[in-house]
Amino acid sequence: MKKTKLLTITLSVMLTVALTACISIPLTTEKDDVTATDSIAVSADETRTNILVAGCDRASGLTDVIMLVSVDTKNNTASVMQIPRDTYAAYTENSYKKLNGAYGALGAKGLCELLSDSLGVDIDSYLVLSPDALRDAVDAIGGVEITLESPMYYSDPEQGLYISLRAGKQTLDGKTAEQFIRYRSGYVDGDLGRIDAQKVFLCGLIESARKNADALTVARVIAALLGKTDTNVTPADGAALAETLLKIENENVFFMTAPGEAVVAEESGASYYSLSGKAMEEALAKYFGAGAGSFDRERLFLNKRYDSFRRIYEGYSPYEVYTAKNIADGKAVFESIAQIPK
Numbered sequence: 001m002k003k004t005k006l007l008t009i010t011l012s013v014m015l016t017v018a019l020t021a022c023i024s025i026p027l028t029t030e031k032d033d034v035t036a037t038d039s040i041a042v043s044a045d046e047t048r049t050n051i052l053v054a055g056c057d058r059a060s061g062l063t064d065v066i067m068l069v070s071v072d073t074k075n076n077t078a079s080v081m082q083i084p085r086d087t088y089a090a091y092t093e094n095s096y097k098k099l100n101g102a103y104g105a106l107g108a109k110g111l112c113e114l115l116s117d118s119l120g121v122d123i124d125s126y127l128v129l130s131p132d133a134l135r136d137a138v139d140a141i142g143g144v145e146i147t148l149e150s151p152m153y154y155s156d157p158e159q160g161l162y163i164s165l166r167a168g169k170q171t172l173d174g175k176t177a178e179q180f181i182r183y184r185s186g187y188v189d190g191d192l193g194r195i196d197a198q199k200v201f202l203c204g205l206i207e208s209a210r211k212n213a214d215a216l217t218v219a220r221v222i223a224a225l226l227g228k229t230d231t232n233v234t235p236a237d238g239a240a241l242a243e244t245l246l247k248i249e250n251e252n253v254f255f256m257t258a259p260g261e262a263v264v265a266e267e268s269g270a271s272y273y274s275l276s277g278k279a280m281e282e283a284l285a286k287y288f289g290a291g292a293g294s295f296d297r298e299r300l301f302l303n304k305r306y307d308s309f310r311r312i313y314e315g316y317s318p319y320e321v322y323t324a325k326n327i328a329d330g331k332a333v334f335e336s337i338a339q340i341p342k
Contacts, residue, residue, distance in 0.1 A: 047074035048289045049241065051233070052112050052126040054103060061104030063111075063128065065198075068119065070288045076247050079254045079287035082195050084273040087258070088309065089118075090300045097303075098272065103128065108230050118301065119284055120294025125237065128230040134181070135174030136224035142212045143171040144204045152183045177201070199255045203327040250325035254287055259319040261312045265303070274309045275301045276317035283319065 048070060055065035066083040085100040091114055092105055102111045108126045116123045138144055147169045154163040163179040172180055181201060259279030263272050277295060284290035296302070303309035 048072050050121050050123045052123050054128045056128050062100040063103040064100055073244050077252045078248050081256055081258055083258045086273045088272045088274055088303050118296050120290040121288050125233045130228040133228045137221050138177045139174040140220035140224045141208050143173050144208045145171050146204050195257050203324050251323050253324035254321050256321045259317045261317050263308050274312040277313050278316040
């Protein structure tokens, strides 16, 4: 393998896995960096590697980005399932039962075990990034090219959030990438629209990594991410994963949002996302190697108090699966967002 090609795929892997966790992380007050912790068991399926990727809000400990990344070496495919932050999950006896609180309550290893049991897949590794990693890493690769059909403007002085992006083709640096990723006021479905925009941004990020990778860029990305992750992924594991991903074509990289629907708890008025049991079972089996009947045996994702939650959980919610090639070619249509980058 040529040296430049190895550097390119190594950088792409780092950004695909690591920066996927950063997208849409709230801009919050930074606290101490997180470092590597204990490793967890390797999957029983030696042809598949499943990785939990999350982006952590340092101020509150919430993970507002949660993704399951699966690499299948037998079929040379990779799949990414984005799990909405408001997903109902009874991981605690406390009243707060949104999945984005599980990392703070259980830790990375505990969250892996929770999702492994509930989703019916073996999650081998985890990667949780701090809020400032996105800006530093995007700057390290020289920015991300994207095209906006409409401008994005938003102002929230209380949060210190100001978004101002013009329409048209442009290269986002770390600062403007955070603006694009955080933007949601113009999306019909709010956070779900932002999740779809993440798919578009990630494909642009991968393309930028492929174009700009060299030894100096790799060093800059490593420096940007060091000390900002809670992970059990070793350098050797990362190198092996890079070699595997080198064989996967864009048409065999799949993106999806966890099937389900937004729903409101009648008494509290709190907004949640309820997973669809039948659709989740289908998607996990087809793209993540889960066994039949393995999804949520303990019914942790079912809010039994409300018929509205039960209807979604026990029903089938249609879902879309996009390939990286679809998104890169501009053929994927995200109906939930108002502005669709080409």
